Amino acid sequence: MVDALDFKIIESLKVNSRTSFVEIGKQIGLSPSSVRERVQKLEDAEVIKGYNVKLNNKKLGFGLEVFIMFKLFSGKLQIFCDDLNRFPEIYEVYRITGTHNIFMKVVLIDQLHLQQFIDRLLVYGEPTTHLILSDLKDL
């Protein structure tokens, strides 16, 4: 279903998702048309779910990034999911195993913003906050 060439294409897109099909073709020895066709198929099969930009949030005025381990109150999962779009601060959110059954990555302006954000979360459950100090991949 996904062969070695597809993997190479994906590797190339991992490095830089804006890489042109011509460039990818050169790297893996395939014509641009073929690369395009394979990428199209990977998108159709939802192996590729989208293309993201990696930002420096600090430089955009969002100086605080935190992880929140969240213990949902019983029966609150559905309403929490429904309300998710009211929290633009939530960048990623997953259900996980453990007593804290929700994990989220949250991007905030400052500590006041964090405080207000946590206050809004308290309706749904019990948050435990971890500040992100540094990205070890950036060092």
Added chain:
Amino acid sequence: MVDALDFKIIESLKVNSRTSFVEIGKQIGLSPSSVRERVQKLEDAEVIKGYNVKLNNKKLGFGLEVFIMFKLFSGKLQIFCDDLNRFPEIYEVYRITGTHNIFMKVVLIDQLHLQQFIDRLLVYGEPTTHLILSDLKDL
């Protein structure tokens, strides 16, 4: 430094980082040249750090995604950072506040692979594993 137009460009790239400069220009009422120049400056200023592809790891044969909260042994931070590139399974890794001072997202093939991975981590510290059950943004 980063003005309203830059924000609009970034919003557009957040939705799809492969969006062409022509298309972005149409959306925000700017010529392709100007969009390109602004993106170039955002890249140079490292506001934009890169362009990623969002993958369905399950469909690529990596059926297990986990978060690991990691309590580094005293004095092991430097060597752990130096050895990071020996763990291709580690997708993201951050220093965080709390007794578990490292957080990582790890992509694995199966439970056996997880077991082997954790065994290799034990040199550096004490891991606590949380399986990712679902991405709530996907629902």
Added chain:
DNA sequence: ATTGAAACGGCCCCACC
């Protein structure tokens, strides 16, 4: 900092293998 124009290169479709 933005623009339009021109040259270049990539994308896309389709016919063919």
Added chain:
DNA sequence: GGTGGGGCCGTTTCAAT
């Protein structure tokens, strides 16, 4: 499933503002 070509569209550069 891969290729090659023609037309179209996007990108890049640059002079002008």
